[in-house]
Amino acid sequence: MSMTALAPMPVSSPLPSALAGRTAVIVGGSSGIGLAAGRLLASVGARVVLVAREAARLESAVAGVRAAGGAQVLGLSADSAREEALEQVFEQAGSVDHVLVTAGAFAMGALLDTPREQVQEAVDSRLWSAYAAARVAARHLPAGGSITFSSGLYAVRPVPGVPAAIASVAAVEGLTRALAVELAPRRLRVNALRYGIVDTPMSRGAFGLDGDEAVAEAGRSSLIGRFGTADEAAAAALFLMANNFMTGAVLDVDGGAGLA
Numbered sequence: 001m002s003m004t005a006l007a008p009m010p011v012s013s014p015l016p017s018a019l020a021g022r023t024a025v026i027v028g029g030s031s032g033i034g035l036a037a038g039r040l041l042a043s044v045g046a047r048v049v050l051v052a053r054e055a056a057r058l059e060s061a062v063a064g065v066r067a068a069g070g071a072q073v074l075g076l077s078a079d080s081a082r083e084e085a086l087e088q089v090f091e092q093a094g095s096v097d098h099v100l101v102t103a104g105a106f107a108m109g110a111l112l113d114t115p116r117e118q119v120q121e122a123v124d125s126r127l128w129s130a131y132a133a134a135r136v137a138a139r140h141l142p143a144g145g146s147i148t149f150s151s152g153l154y155a156v157r158p159v160p161g162v163p164a165a166i167a168s169v170a171a172v173e174g175l176t177r178a179l180a181v182e183l184a185p186r187r188l189r190v191n192a193l194r195y196g197i198v199d200t201p202m203s204r205g206a207f208g209l210d211g212d213e214a215v216a217e218a219g220r221s222s223l224i225g226r227f228g229t230a231d232e233a234a235a236a237a238l239f240l241m242a243n244n245f246m247t248g249a250v251l252d253v254d255g256g257a258g259l260a
Ligand SMILES: NC(=O)c1ccc[n+]([C@@H]2O[C@H](COP(=O)([O-])OP(=O)(O)OC[C@H]3O[C@@H](n4cnc5c(N)ncnc54)[C@H](OP(=O)(O)O)[C@@H]3O)[C@@H](O)[C@H]2O)c1
Pocket: 027, 028, 029, 030, 031, 032, 033, 034, 051, 052, 053, 054, 055, 057, 078, 079, 080, 081, 102, 103, 104, 105, 106, 125, 129, 150, 151, 152, 153, 195, 196, 197, 198, 199, 200, 201, 202, 203
């Protein structure tokens, strides 16, 4: 019996401009880094599907991405921790080439103050959203397609007070490597972005930063003298989507904060 050789990963232009005409589903696309990725993708001519739970914010995000040059933008409301909901998203989205998962709550609380029940939902939501998105994506994406997860610098440079959150982002990094190997025979790629502090509604809320001046002041002591912008973080997602040689990577997008 002759063995059919597996076709290698397709070769295509690795430049983000090559994402024109491709479709990206952004799970967590109504705010922050996901929304910025939507705008950047639209500006290079990609079709964008934004997914989030809250309908009103999603609607204004769709309008914002359209304004960035995206004629083809769809907003679909779904809870990413529910695989059936994501399956419906993909069915409505049509053909999908790339998936970016930025959805994820931050489980606050020091070990001895925080019983499992208090952080379970946030931990579950982050890990199982990634897992569910990957299961659905693996059934739908073509060869060369990609899945990009979100992690944070705390996964490798922990701070006290948020052990469950750190465990959950570290789990997502492990999932990235596991799935990069498991899905390689399907010629699908799996990567993660490990962000430092990026100026978004989430980081402003988490650090209690009210207004641009407070953000600038808080960022001043970091290595480059400021936090990252959502666009800078999102641009790394476009790099991973476009480059078919990138898989199994956890890319630091942190302004060098991992060194400081
Ligand atoms: N910003 C930072 O400094 C930083 C640093 C390290 C890591 N990160 C991680 O990077 C990711 C993006 O951060 P961000 O700052 O852009 O966050 P963000 O501004 O809070 O945006 C999060 C997005 O995810 C959606 N979302 C949350 N849970 C969801 C769920 N269960 N189902 C569907 N959508 C969901 C939110 O919309 P709905 O609430 O309406 O669903 C929103 O669109 C997060 O996972 C965050 O933990 C961020």
